Amino acid sequence: MLQLADPTYQDLAALMHATVGLSFNDSKKSLVSSRLAPRIQKLGIPSYEDYYNLISSGDDGGEFQMAVDLLTTNETYFFREPAHFDLLERELSARRASPLALWSAASSFGDEAYSIAMLLADLQQQGRIGPTWQILGTDISDRVLRSASQAVYPEDRLRHVSPQRLKRHCLQGVGESEGLVQMSPKLTERVQFGQLNLLCPIDVPGPFDVIFLRNVLIYFDTPTKIDVVDRVLSQLRPGGLFFIGTAEGRVACNTPLETLAPGAFRKRPA
DSSP states (O other): OOOOHHHHHHHHHHHHHHHHOOOOGGGGGHHHHHHHHHHHHTOOOSSSHHHHHHTTOSSSHHHHHHHHHHSSSOOOOOSSHHHHHHHHHHHHHHHHOOSEEETTTTOOTTTHHHHHHHHHHHHHTTTTSSSSEEEEEEESHHHHHHHHHHHHHGGGGTTTTHEEEEEEEOEEEOOOTTTEEEEOOHHHEEEEEEOOOTSSOOSSOOOEEEEESSSSSGEEEEHHHHHHHHEEEEEEEEEEEEEGGGGGGGGOOSEEEEEEEEEEEEEEEO
């Protein structure tokens, strides 16, 4: 039975904090242990210490990225926190702006990005926004980005999508693909995905009119949250909309924001 010794746990926590900003206090030791144990056993590595030595070596064959994937939770589904999408619909309909650029900055498997795309496609069809809009989805996990690029999802993940919207924007699987849903080409051509570490300088094609940074700040300590949020908000136009998870509390940053609703903000002009 593998045992994660305290010194090795501290080394793992320090490595994840320094490289990708993940914050693991002492109470997360069992979580880290349980997430990494199956992988360590699969590789035939004798101990957590040896695994730490591998992923911190800089010559790990991509194993560090695998460890990051295992330690970040990616539970998600379409139209999560629907009040945010209702607010986005009202704001965009009132502006009737075009072109529009939106960024899902912690996109995970792409559920959020494609939820936004469904909404914008409907607003465009109704004449409530212009025809020129694009969505960027980024995440630190290569595994979830590969899945997002395929744009295929279990039906259960779309349980909050109306039958009418499903019919407009999705292809239902049949035969061996029964129970799966494929996003339509009219959506996939509007959504691009790329890998991004939020702790590093941001190289994205901004500025953006709307940024979603939901349910990722829980992984960071307060100083890291402030740095990440200010870095992300530097890519948001004045007057643009910014969303975090409603359970993440007050947003920690130095950028002036106006609160619109729980987890929803407008960037104030400088």
